[in-house]
Amino acid sequence: MTALETVDYVDADDRPVACGPRGGAAARGLCYRVAATVCLDRAGRLLVYRRSPRAPVYPAHHDILIGGCPRPGESYRAAAARELREELGVRAAPRQVLRTRCASPVGDCWLAVHLAEIPTALRVDPREIAEHFFVAPRRLLARTPSPFVPEGHRVLTRLFA
Template identity: 70%
Template sequence: MTAQETQETVDYVDADDRPVTRGPRGGAAALGLHYRVAATVCVAADGRLLVYRRPVRAAVYPGHHDILVGGCPRAGESYESAAARELREELGLSAAPRPVLREPRPSPVGPCWLAVHVAEVTAPRETDPREVADHFFAHPRDLLDHPPTPFVPEGRRILTRLLDEGLLPAPGS
């Protein structure tokens, strides 16, 4: 576990996303429990999505591109509050993320409950270099047809689902 993981307390939840106990980030799997993740897909007014590249020193998926901006809600924090906080911390954006999906998922560090949100945004004002190496906007279909490489597999899966289920806002809406 990293120093940040041992300093942050998060909720550990059961297979139905019910809180069971609390502990440091990264510790849920050792107890046979899930942790929570709040992620946001950022959409510009013209329908393009924010794509960012993770730093090469990132613990998970270093140097990979992704559309899911987020992290773990802190103990007692709602998914929506965590999604908004992560946008402020990582991209310097104030937005009102709208929940669109919530489902249990495997992850590189153990099972989690992933809550996906969508937020309409402008260009990031100030990114956190510990979380975002660089970023750009791209049309969703272009990301599926010609994704930048490497790309986080979960981000690609979520993008496909959002498009298939019509969960992204229409340009100019």
């Protein structure tokens, strides 16, 4: 998603109140939404990826959250499924497991985290993902690559510690 795309701006209770460009919610004292998915293979290993070095936020950082902003009126679940198709080239049925308000480099957001089982053969978008691998959650917790996106690490700890 680019800054030119329109997203929902939401209040402190995650109720839509306006629309505008991504990155513009904070200037209005509002939040934006993010739908993300933690992906596991059939063996229960987590997908870990390294963001593109050209990413505008957290370039070249590792993460476990595949996602982005829902389009205006789009549900978190629909956005999560769309992002999996766009970034990994897979169709999956994400299941929401967590929704929390958190800070980001462009302002506060509501983050809906999903889980989905995906195949290990992926067609990643190289504009988004520089490299990827699968690893057991305990192994990732014991040896987290650096640098790692802070919110992705918080989710990792919350779901798998």
